[in-house]
């Protein structure tokens with residue numbers, strides 16, 4: 001079997017995979033990083049969103065072998081000893097989840113929005129930029145509030 | 161997904177060699193159309209040849225009167241490019257409206273063009289802008305490139321390297337999104353160049369096409385009023401659970417007017 005190596009949450013990992021192994025399978029099954037979820041079979045829900053070399057991608061639709069040498073950040077890579085990342089804290093604070101299944105993807109997309117559009121986000125921008133993430137529970141209002149608050153908190157804390 | 165042999169290539173020559181191996185091999189670009197098909201087991205290949213390592217296939221530059229975009233340039237890169245915004249703003253706007261941010265971060269111009277989805281956005285731009293598709297073997301005009309449902313003029317083993325767009329005097333694109341898939345329920349790209357007016361329609365038939373009556377009307381008078389009394393016949397248009405042929409015909413007329421309005425906007 002071919003071998004792939006990449007950086008995941010700052011650590012170099014190396015493992016044998018099949019040609020068809022998807023990045024999300026590699027993360028969940030090989031690395032046991034099960035925070036990245038799979039919610040659909042059609043590249044639509046965004047539950048599997050991770051950062052690949054800094055850009056938000058749907059890890060259910062990227063081959064693990066295509067990520068040779070790349071840097072991947074998953075939801076597990078956000079919190080530190082100091083506690084939750086400000087965006088994660090904002091999701092909790094603003095009740096931006098019910099079942100929580102979509103949340104890892106929402107948070108990863110939210111951080112990508114901040115890096116693309118800056119920390120001063122209006123609601124229309126957030127709604128447009130979150131188009132690749134579906135939530136079946138919340139009705140989105142609190143997610144939008146959380147992203148706005150999380151972005152502001154990141155600016156305050158001067159934290160990427 | 162059925163398993164396959166994965167090959168990452170560093171040059172067009174290597175890609176060609178990998179494709180020529182005898183077994184059934186398929187090129188992989190952003191994977192946003194190919195991988196969902198493989199995941200559903202709607203297709204099976206022995207080999208997948210990943211173009212992601214060929215740096216020369218990425219990038220955007222000006223070549224005299226042309227805007228040249230490499231096949232592996234992502235939708236996000238086109239959407240954010242200052243050069244595209246300055247040369248053909250309608251093209252940047254089109255790219256910014258494809259799918260969602262994650263899809264735009266992976267999906268590529270070459271993949272979209274080669275895939276020739278009947279509801280894809282880029283084919284309308286290529287046809288309206290009289291684009292040329294450059295492969296390792298030849299140059300193909302958009303006019304003869306899109307042949308039908310997921311069908312193009314590409315021969316087996318032929319690899320798109322770049323697309324050359326002629327800079328228009330005016331250009332605008334408008335699409336009505338199919339709200340679940342975000343593809344075009346219908347999309348219309350209007351251009352005016354020194355060679356004339358083109359109106360290209362996607363989403364309405366099995367392949368992108370030119371609406372000649374609208375072109376003639378706009379050639380005489382490049383204003384929304386010229387389109388007001390035109391109607392695209394609904395016979396032969398796509399009909400599915402999302403929209404009837406009559407509804408699509410109506411939307412083509414509306415989208416043509418919106419695309420024209422966008423084309424007439426003063427450059428910002």
Ligand SMILES: Cc1cc2nc3c(=O)[nH]c(=O)nc-3n(C[C@H](O)[C@H](O)[C@H](O)COP(=O)(O)OP(=O)(O)OC[C@H]3O[C@@H](n4cnc5c(N)ncnc54)[C@H](O)[C@@H]3O)c2cc1C
Pocket residue numbers: 042043044186187188189190191192193194195196211231232257258259260263266267268269270271272274275277279280281282314318319320321341342343344
């Ligand atoms: C949720 C979702 C929403 C989408 N919404 C839209 C939308 O609104 N509008 C739209 O237009 N598209 C949409 N798409 C499709 C998207 O734009 C794809 O990126 C595009 O159709 C294919 O590009 P790709 O780079 O991903 O190609 P791939 O999926 O990797 O390849 C597609 C096909 O092209 C061939 N190919 C790739 N590169 C080359 C090349 N250089 N030379 C020859 N053949 C090549 C491959 O062999 C394959 O057959 C959407 C996709 C998804 C998943």
Ligand code: FES
Pocket residue numbers: 037038039040041042043044045046047048049058059060061
């Ligand atoms: S699991 Fe990846 S988009 Fe739904």
Ligand code: FES
Pocket residue numbers: 096097098099100101102103134135136137138
């Ligand atoms: S909280 Fe349940 S899917 Fe979003």
